[in-house]
Amino acid sequence: MQYEPRPQRILLPVSPLFMGFTLACALTFNLLPWRNVSGMPDLVALVLAFWGVHQPRRISVGIAFAFGIVMDVANGALLGQHAFAYAALAFTANALSRRLLWFPLWPQAMHMLFVLLGSQLLMLAVRMFSGSPFPGVLYFLGSFISAALWPLTTMLLLAPQRRPESIDENRPI
Amino acid sequence: MDRQPPPFFNRGPAPLVRLSFFMLLAILLMVLDMRFRAAETLRTGLAVVIYPLQRATGAPVELLSSIADYFSSLSSAQRENEALRTRVLQSARDVLTLEALASENAHLRRLLEARERVPGGASLAEIMYSGRDPFSRKIVLDKGSQQGLLSGQPVIDETGVIGQVTRVFPMLSEVTLITDKDQAIPLQVVRNGLRALAYGDGATLDLRFVAANADIQNGDVLVTSGIDGIYPAGLPVARVSRVERDAAYAFARIQCVPIAGTERHRQVLVLAHDAKLPAAPEAQPQQAARAPKGRRTKKRE
Numbered sequence: 001m002q003y004e005p006r007p008q009r010i011l012l013p014v015s016p017l018f019m020g021f022t023l024a025c026a027l028t029f030n031l032l033p034w035r036n037v038s039g040m041p042d043l044v045a046l047v048l049a050f051w052g053v054h055q056p057r058r059i060s061v062g063i064a065f066a067f068g069i070v071m072d073v074a075n076g077a078l079l080g081q082h083a084f085a086y087a088a089l090a091f092t093a094n095a096l097s098r099r100l101l102w103f104p105l106w107p108q109a110m111h112m113l114f115v116l117l118g119s120q121l122l123m124l125a126v127r128m129f130s131g132s133p134f135p136g137v138l139y140f141l142g143s144f145i146s147a148a149l150w151p152l153t154t155m156l157l158l159a160p161q162r163r164p165e166s167i168d169e170n171r172p173i
Numbered sequence: 174m175d176r177q178p179p180p181f182f183n184r185g186p187a188p189l190v191r192l193s194f195f196m197l198l199a200i201l202l203m204v205l206d207m208r209f210r211a212a213e214t215l216r217t218g219l220a221v222v223i224y225p226l227q228r229a230t231g232a233p234v235e236l237l238s239s240i241a242d243y244f245s246s247l248s249s250a251q252r253e254n255e256a257l258r259t260r261v262l263q264s265a266r267d268v269l270t271l272e273a274l275a276s277e278n279a280h281l282r283r284l285l286e287a288r289e290r291v292p293g294g295a296s297l298a299e300i301m302y303s304g305r306d307p308f309s310r311k312i313v314l315d316k317g318s319q320q321g322l323l324s325g326q327p328v329i330d331e332t333g334v335i336g337q338v339t340r341v342f343p344m345l346s347e348v349t350l351i352t353d354k355d356q357a358i359p360l361q362v363v364r365n366g367l368r369a370l371a372y373g374d375g376a377t378l379d380l381r382f383v384a385a386n387a388d389i390q391n392g393d394v395l396v397t398s399g400i401d402g403i404y405p406a407g408l409p410v411a412r413v414s415r416v417e418r419d420a421a422y423a424f425a426r427i428q429c430v431p432i433a434g435t436e437r438h439r440q441v442l443v444l445a446h447d448a449k450l451p452a453a454p455e456a457q458p459q460q461a462a463r464a465p466k467g468r469r470t471k472k473r474e
Contacts, residue, residue: 031227031230031302031305032302057184060188060191061188061195065195065198065199068199069219070223073216074223075311076304076306076311076340076347077308077309078206079212079216080198080200080201080203080206081306083199083202087199091189091191091192094188126203131354132308133308133375135307135375136307
């Protein structure tokens with residue numbers, strides 16, 4: 001198969017404030033009273049994975065770990081359960097960052113599906129090890145929804161970086 | 174060749190090192206939390222820090238529900254009023270007899286020199302949200318140790334027991350529902366007074382260690398037996414939904430459906446458990462010496 005170069009936009013530098021804002025939004029979404037609806041997408045995981053892929057130098061394992069601890073405390077889960085899964089998720093996202101962005105959006109989403117499923121499996125393994133019952137197959141639905149949201153997430157979270165630069169009439173080129 | 178790379182290239186420890194460090198830290202935290210309950214201070218501190226965020230997330234939901242309340246029509250309010258009126262009338266007779274029975278009961282108990290059952294206080298709390306963790310059944314209430322809640326208090330709604338306060342933060346508290354896997358509750362069958370112990374099973378309750386020939390039928394109502402000193406006796410808990418008797422096992426498999434639901438209402442009642450238990454019997458000196466090796470002594474006996 002012949003290599004076809006696709007046009008890639010040169011993005012503006014990311015604003016750390018915006019990254020923090022999106023992570024806070026995802027956390028807020030996760031803390032909404034969902035009344036034990038199984039199969040809700042874990043947006044914190046999705047946004048962490050997104051920034052882990054796009055900004056591997058800023059979002060690394062440590063920040064993911066911190067968000068995991070916050071999720072654990074807020075949900076009354078075993079302390080460290082989300083942190084464990086998110087740390088692995090961030091590591092995988094960082095490792096994939098050089099490769100993944102060469103793909104179109106939907107193949108990217110397919111990659112992320114397995115990354116997110118992997119982190120859910122890790123959490124499941126931890127909980128089964130600590131003696132919890134299997135929560136049902138619907139538990140994995142969240143990852144599929146998250147992966148399906150990947151193109152939308154890309155569009156929304158990269159929008160500030162895709163703004164046109166200030167138009168300068170006097171510029172020669 | 175001891176030249177340092179310029180700080181421009183310095184990216185800290187390698188990713189794999191970082192991952193191993195944080196995963197080990199997570200495992201350490203989990204072990205501390207699960208086996209030793211040693212991470213409670215950290216948990217409480219973090220809970221205070223994220224409290225404003227939790228309150229903020231609750232706000233839009235509260236707004237929506239208050240808007241819905243506002244638009245609920247007058248007729249439905251009137252209908253509800255009517256229904257409540259009839260219920261008050263119906264229960265009036267019970268209340269009247271209850272007073273007589275209570276005084277009679279107190280008298281009899283005094284005669285028996287038994288301790289009087291003091292009705293403890295109760296405080297109303299609202300459910301802020303239910304935990305998102307699919308492995309445990311927990312809800313978070315909007316009151317905490319600042320409002321005088323204590324770990325271990327039973328939580329009920331108007332139909333029955335929903336759970337027990339298991340963790341108290343300054344402003345919030347966590348309630349483990351009776352359907353949680355780690356939650357056990359001592360019960361009694363209303364029909365014949367048979368006592369049993371129910372364990373949570375995700376969505377239902379599991380009545381364990383009941384002999385295969387025990388007299389339990391489908392539809393039996395189970396209430397708290399009160400012998401644990403935590404739950405007051407006589408609160409409805411569950412209804413038997415399935416009884417399986419297998420000759421191969423010594424115990425019957427009994428599944429029960431909880432009567433109270435956390436999905437219906439936002440308000441719950443947290444009961445104060447100031448039940449005065451009789452003092453524990455004086456241990457025999459010999460037994461006291463053996464006490465630390467509890468398991469072995471059981472086997473020997």
